[in-house]
Amino acid sequence: xxxxxxxxxxxxxxxxxxxxxxxxxxxxxxxxxxxxxxxxxxxxxxxxxxxxxxxxxxxxxxxxxxxxxxxxxxxxxxxxxxxxxxxxxxxxxxxxxxxxxxxxxxxxxxxxxxxxxxxxxxxxxxxxxxxxxxxxxxxxxxxxxxxxxxxxxxxxxxxxxxxxxxxxxxxxxxxxxxxxxxxxxxxxxxxxxxxxxxxxxxxxxxxxxxxxxxxxxxxxxxxxxxxxxxxxxxxxxxxxxxxxxxxxxxxxxxxxxxxxxxxxxxxxxxxxxxxxxxxxxxxxxxxxxxxxxxxxxxxxxxxxxxxxxxxxxxxxxxxxxxxxxxxxxxxxxxxxxxxxxxxxxxxxxxxxxxxxxxxxxxxxxxxxxxx
Amino acid sequence: xxxxxxxxxxxxxxxxxxxxxxxxxxxxxxxxxxxxxxxxxxxxxxxxxxxxxxxxxxxxxxxxxxxxxxxxxxxxxxxxxxxxxxxxxxxxxxxxxxxxxxxxxxxxxxxxxxxxxxxxxxxxxxxxxxxxxxxxxxxxxxxxxxxxxxxxxxxxxxxxxxxxxxxxxxxxxxxxxxxxxxxxxxxxxxxxxxxxx
Numbered sequence: 001x002x003x004x005x006x007x008x009x010x011x012x013x014x015x016x017x018x019x020x021x022x023x024x025x026x027x028x029x030x031x032x033x034x035x036x037x038x039x040x041x042x043x044x045x046x047x048x049x050x051x052x053x054x055x056x057x058x059x060x061x062x063x064x065x066x067x068x069x070x071x072x073x074x075x076x077x078x079x080x081x082x083x084x085x086x087x088x089x090x091x092x093x094x095x096x097x098x099x100x101x102x103x104x105x106x107x108x109x110x111x112x113x114x115x116x117x118x119x120x121x122x123x124x125x126x127x128x129x130x131x132x133x134x135x136x137x138x139x140x141x142x143x144x145x146x147x148x149x150x151x152x153x154x155x156x157x158x159x160x161x162x163x164x165x166x167x168x169x170x171x172x173x174x175x176x177x178x179x180x181x182x183x184x185x186x187x188x189x190x191x192x193x194x195x196x197x198x199x200x201x202x203x204x205x206x207x208x209x210x211x212x213x214x215x216x217x218x219x220x221x222x223x224x225x226x227x228x229x230x231x232x233x234x235x236x237x238x239x240x241x242x243x244x245x246x247x248x249x250x251x252x253x254x255x256x257x258x259x260x261x262x263x264x265x266x267x268x269x270x271x272x273x274x275x276x277x278x279x280x281x282x283x284x285x286x287x288x289x290x291x292x293x294x295x296x297x298x299x300x301x302x303x304x305x306x307x308x309x310x311x312x313x314x315x316x317x318x319x320x321x322x323x324x325x326x327x328x329x330x331x332x333x334x335x336x337x338x339x340x341x342x343x344x345x346x347x348x349x350x351x352x353x354x355x356x357x358x359x360x361x362x363x364x365x366x367x368x369x370x371x
Numbered sequence: 372x373x374x375x376x377x378x379x380x381x382x383x384x385x386x387x388x389x390x391x392x393x394x395x396x397x398x399x400x401x402x403x404x405x406x407x408x409x410x411x412x413x414x415x416x417x418x419x420x421x422x423x424x425x426x427x428x429x430x431x432x433x434x435x436x437x438x439x440x441x442x443x444x445x446x447x448x449x450x451x452x453x454x455x456x457x458x459x460x461x462x463x464x465x466x467x468x469x470x471x472x473x474x475x476x477x478x479x480x481x482x483x484x485x486x487x488x489x490x491x492x493x494x495x496x497x498x499x500x501x502x503x504x505x506x507x508x509x510x511x512x513x514x515x516x517x518x519x520x521x522x523x524x525x526x527x528x529x530x531x532x533x534x535x536x537x538x539x540x541x542x543x544x545x546x547x548x549x550x551x552x553x554x555x556x557x558x559x560x561x562x563x564x565x566x567x568x
Contacts, residue, residue, distance in 0.1 A: 043427065044434045046443045046454055076457040098456050106452045117474060120452035169453045173431030 004187025005053045005164070010036045017166075023055035027082075028090040028113065029170050037069055037180040038166060040077040044173030048108060048115045050092045052085030052165030059188040060084075064164035065133035065144075066185070068097060071126050072178035076171035079181040083136045084162035093118075093159055094167035095134040095143050097126055107134075107143055107151065109158055119143075123150035132181075137189055373566045374425050375482055376433065377440040377461055380417040387412070389419050391433055404429055409564035414492030415502040418465035420485050422563035438464065446478040466507050468546035483568055487556025488549055495528045504545060514548055515541035529555070 011020045017031040017038065018024050029049025032041035042049060064081035071078070080096035090113040098104035105123040108115050124130075124145050133144040139157040143150050164186025168179075381390045388394030393405045408423040425433070434441045440461035450458065452474050458481070462469035467485055492503040501524070504510065514522065525548070529536050534555040539548065561568040 044431045044441075046441070046451070048451075048453070076454075078453060096453055098453060104452075104456060108453075115451060117452045120474070169451075171454070171457060172435055 003056050003058065004185050005056055007053075007184040008036065009033050009038045009182055009184070014041075016041065017051055023053055024051050024165075025054045025087070026051045027085050027088075027092055027165070028110075029168060031166065031168065034177050034180060037182040038066070038079060038184070039177065039180050040079065040168040040170050042168075042170035042173070045170055047113075047170050048094060048096075048110050048167065049170050050082040050085055050090075050094055050110070050165055050167045052082065052092070052163040053186050054087070054163060056163075058161075058163050058186070060161045061135075061137045061189040062164050062187065063133060063135040063189055064166070064184070064186040065131050066166065066181045067183040068126065068130050068132055069128060069182050070178060070180040071097070071128075075176060075178035076169075077176060077179045078169040078171075079179050080132055080167040081134050081184065081186075082165040082167040083134050083141075083186075084159045085165045086159075086162050091159060092162065092165070092167065093134065093136060093141060093156070095132060096167060096169050097123075097132055098169075105143060105145075105150065107141060107154060109156055111158060118154050118156055119151050124148075135189060372425065372427075372430075372444065373422055374430060374444065375442045375446065375478075375568075376421050376423065377465065377467070377485065378419060378421065378433075378436070379438055379465065380412055380419050382417070387417070389421050391436060391439070392421075392423075404433065407565070409566075411486055411489045411561070411563070412493065413465065413467070413489050413503070414494075414496035415500075416466055416492060416504070418467065418489075420482065420489055422566050422568075424565065442478040442482065446482065449474050449477050450481065463507060463510070466504055466510065468510055468549050470546060471550055479568065483556070483561060484550065484553045486553075486561040486568055488553030490556055490561075491528060491532065491552045494532055495524065498528055498531065499524045503549070510544065510546040510549070512545050513541070514539065514543045514545060517545065525552075 005023070007021070007024075009017075009020070011033045013034050015033045017033065018026060020033055027050040029040070029042040029045075029047060029051075031038055031049075031051055033039070040049070062083050064083050066079075066081050068079070078096045078098050080094055082092040082094040085092040091111050093107070093109050096106045096108070098106070104121055105119075106117060106121075107119040108117050110116075118141065123143065127146075130146045131144070133147075135142040135144070136159075139155050141154040141156060143154075166181070166184055379390045380387050383395055386395055389408065389410055391403055392408055393399040393403045399405045404423070404425070406423055406425055406429060408421050410419045410421045412419050423433075430441070433439055438461065440458055450472065455472055455474070459469040459472055462472070462485070467488065472481060495501070495503050503525075509517070526536065529552065532555070534552065536551075539551070543551075
């Protein structure tokens with residue numbers, strides 16, 4: 001087995017979860033399957049119940065998610081997901097979602113069968129096909145509803161490790177077909193500190209690609225390839241350094257927002273897509289020593305609020321609408337096939353369109369030559 | 372084991388009793404529970420707070436009914452957040468105000484408030500041969516908007532029980548009045564035959 005683990009609950013009706021797949025272990029209560037979905041099947045003890053995936057070993061920092069399929073009003077069993085389930089004890093964190101107008105998500109910890117609410121009554125109202133997700137990272141617990149975090153970061157240090165799984169509230173004895181979840185997934189959380197590829201490749205392909213890096217991304221010889229409909233590589237107050245590797249982002253909307261520093265020694269930044277944006281906000285340094293910044297797309301924007309330094313590299317912007325906005329010295333150039341020599345350091349080439357207009361608002365000490 | 376439930380009362384041939392329980396003379400209905408129970412009704416409103424000597428299998432049969440509210444075996448634990456929606460729904464549909472229920476209350480405290488309110492309703496029934504409130508919607512009527520005659524009857528009932536009610540405000544809703552009156556039972560034991568709340 002390998003993580004992330006997934007479960008589609010495909011089986012005959014009324015098959016118990018642990019019978020369906022021995023990869024599941026009950027922490028408390030019981031679950032079974034109906035219409036190829038998960039449901040509560042217990043004794044009506046009004047208890048928080050859970051089961052976990054036992055076929056893989058999870059990191060302490062883990063997640064579980066599932067799709068909420070059905071929650072009939074007036075039905076009092078609830079389902080959700082769990083993380084850090086103990087191997088055998090009735091101990092776990094869980095997020096459950098009741099069918100009230102207020103949403104009534106309940107984030108709990110259960111320790112040896114004793115439940116404590118960490119946060120309740122938060123989040124959006126119940127919605128079919130929403131993905132309910134619970135993450136545990138260090139002492140932080142996070143709940144997501146269809147990718148939107150709800151309830152903020154919650155802190156609890158009680159349960160430090162375990163396995164991801166499913167959870168439920170057993171109100172009504174027996175099983176019923178009015179509370180159903182599907183498509184469970186459990187796995188380890190992505191690295192939140194350093195992402196280093198010495199020789200390897202990072203390839204992310206999908207509809208929504210996001211590689212958020214809060215500290216440092218280093219590609220020494222490897223490649224980062226992000227391909228999808230919406231591709232984002234946000235680097236917040238961090239260093240993005242390509243020594244010899246490539247950063248290639250290809251998609252319909254491609255974003256490389258950098259809040260601090262992006263440096264390239266020999267590598268390339270290639271952003272290709274319909275809407276391509278390379279944003280370096282105030283305080284950021286965009287340095288190309290020998291590398292290339294290549295932005296190709298329908299709407300290409302290279303926004304720089306501070307410093308753009310090229311020693312031997314190139315900045316190439318190619319597209320239907322090309323904007324090079326450099327607000328540090330208030331120089332703006334739109335859609336120009338022009339070589340702009342901005343004393344002393346910057347050289348830029350753009351594809352040409354007719355009726356070029358150039359807005360230049362230099363300081364009195366700056367010269368702008370257009371050839 | 373003894374467990375508490377809130378459920379509707381049904382009438383069979385002029386006999387009122389707990390729904391899902393056998394209470395009529397003659398051969399028992401096999402689909403209902405034939406077990407010892409002790410019940411307090413909501414006056415002439417068809418709702419009951421019942422203590423039953425029940426097996427686990429019988430309990431599972433009973434709590435599967437959508438109009439039955441049950442407590443855990445340990446009624447001295449605080450009500451769980453996840454259980455609150457059902458508790459509120461079951462209580463409100465039986466004209467028992469439940470907007471005050473939150474996780475700071477134990478199940479025992481909730482049951483005692485309900486029991487205290489039922490005792491008031493029974494006194495009201497005895498004095499005035501009427502339901503304390505006519506329907507669920509009246510829970511949200513303002514005290515000073517309900518007919519004067521009914522307000523008088525309620526206050527007369529409170530007088531007969533020795534309740535002080537000087538804090539009542541005209542702006543209060545009926546639901547708040549009923550909670551107030553239910554709480555007036557105080558710490559007086561509520562006896563259910565084989566068990567006391």
